[in-house]
Structure formats: C-alpha cells, structure tokens
Amino acid sequence: MFTQRKYYYPYISPFDPCRPIEVKSYETPPQLYIGFQPPSLPQYESPKEALYRGTLWPALYSPYRNPYERGDEQQ
Structure with a gap:
C-alpha cells in the first residue's frame, strides 16, 4: 500500500x-x-459529484490536507 503524504527529516x-x-x-x-488506466475503473455515480471532486474516477481523487492543522498523525 502507498501513502500520498511523504515525510523527510532535513539536516539541521x-x-x-x-x-x-x-x-x-x-x-x-x-x-x-x-501505470495505465485499468479497464472498468469505477466512476462516480453522478456528474455533479465528479465535478465537485475534480475527477471522474475515485481512485484519482486526492484532496489536499494541510499538514499543520491539528489532528495530523505525524506532528
């Protein structure tokens, strides 16, 4: 499995x-x-939801989460 947020420790x-x-x-x-788009990739049910999310496929949906907000697991 992969995570979309990556962390690193810079030199101090x-x-x-x-x-x-x-x-x-x-x-x-x-x-x-x-890699390539797999056949029969699931799509959002309604065009309204797809427009709201910015993509037709749920697998490609990635909202930006602010890492400095409270509740982030890596702070």
Whole structure:
C-alpha cells in the first residue's frame, strides 16, 4: 500500500539562527501509482459529484490536507 503524504527529516545546522522545522512533508498525486488506466475503473455515480471532486474516477481523487492543522498523525 502507498501513502500520498511523504515525510523527510532535513539536516539541521547547529548554527541555524531560526527555530528549524524538524519534519517536512509533501504530497504525491495518486496517478503516480497507477501505470495505465485499468479497464472498468469505477466512476462516480453522478456528474455533479465528479465535478465537485475534480475527477471522474475515485481512485484519482486526492484532496489536499494541510499538514499543520491539528489532528495530523505525524506532528
């Protein structure tokens, strides 16, 4: 299984004048994990929902979640 949010730990210099961010993160889009479009990929039931989500296929839906909001599992 894959996760769309990746974390890394940058180098922190002992001479850094500012308080460093110890853990940084970024998101990868779901289409990176799908090679070719598989046949019979499920679609959203209504065009309204597909337009709201921005994609016709639920497998490609990826909302942006702010990593600095409370409730994130990696803080």
